[in-house]
Amino acid sequence: MTAPQEPILVWERPEPPSRPAPSPLSRERIVRAAIDLADRDGLDAVSLRKVAAALDAGPMRLYGYLSTKEELLDLMVDEVYGEIVPSGPAGDDWRVVLGDLSRRTRQAALRHEWFADLLGSRPRLGPNALAFLEASLACMGEAPVGTVMRVVGTVNAYVLGAVRREITELRAERATGMNEQEWQIASGPYLTRMLATGRYPALARVIEGEDANPDFEEGLDCVLDGVAPLVSGGR
Template identity: 60%
Template sequence: MHLDVAAAVALGDEGGLAAVSLRKVAARLDVGPMRLYGYISTKEELFDLMVDEVHAEILPEEQVGDWREVLRIRAHRTRQAVLRHQWLADLIGGRPPLGPNALAVTEATLSALDGLADLDTALRAAETVSAYFTGAIRREIANLRAEYATGLSKRDWQRASGPHLKRMLATGRFPALAKAVYDGTEIDAEASFATGLDWVLDAVAAKLTRPPA
């Protein structure tokens, strides 16, 4: 099965989820589609297997002790995996993946939080961090796809839309936005992701208190 899933991942990397089907995977492997239908009955099941395959890239080789570092590593490794497999952005954040690699990632996260607070607080902490990096990653991929679709880099798009934006800001109707545009510091996607993640981890830390012995 591993070769079948690897072929599906390769198809997704080349053409997105629209390029993935049981028949196309079979064709890539030069086998009959009935071989796959013997244990994969739907495209959704194939997607689930693809998601779990990539979770093997997210799980770190070694578990560090500090909970912040565990969650930080998970967030960054998830972002790196999605940048390599952009189709994953369409699947993360939906129903929880239940494959062995995905469950191992969840286990590592919850183990790092164990004992820092009551169970419900620990679960909310994990969910909060996951919600941040999932949303940030999906937004980054959406921006990359817009660049691919238009053929314009972010800077080129800014130049093209600049005259319109300047006219709108000159009306005086958007003073806070004007201040952000003219005085704000622009940072790249990786730095923005890391900064936001640190802020979320700081907020989570304020909620985690070790229970009395």
């Protein structure tokens, strides 16, 4: 019985020979056009047909460079990871490196809002995504593997949640035409009446606090402080 043939992933699949006419194509041009579409009109606007139209090419020509829309999304995500990974050595101070990667991830997601929608699913295996993972893990030095995975996983989970919340708020602001302050003013009277019932004392205490809405940096510091004992204790 013949063993099943190992699939060749898009990262190792050669591109077709370049043709100057009617429109030159490459994976790089295809991915760039798809990212431009997603940045402008959202992820739902990305299809092989629309990308081909943006490149003045027939849709069937794109299948020489990728097989499915899922492969196109993988290539797009990896292109953004290329914006996140520093060009020089990441360093070996785990707190500095993980903090820098977290900030760079947030900045990239705010430039490409669709990026956050594609994070947190199956592992990304493109070269830039692997470089991101390598930098995240390498800065932990010789810490036990269990510690490394808990620390990196916790920090990444915070970044993903914080970025998705921030992007959701931006999208809501565009959809409603109200920024956060305007929304708070509009909903304030209702919330005041509900808190006056006395049924939500913990919520009232938080809302009335001076720092009821910590920003990304404050939250990141809390997470890094929280995992620090794991690193120093080697657990």
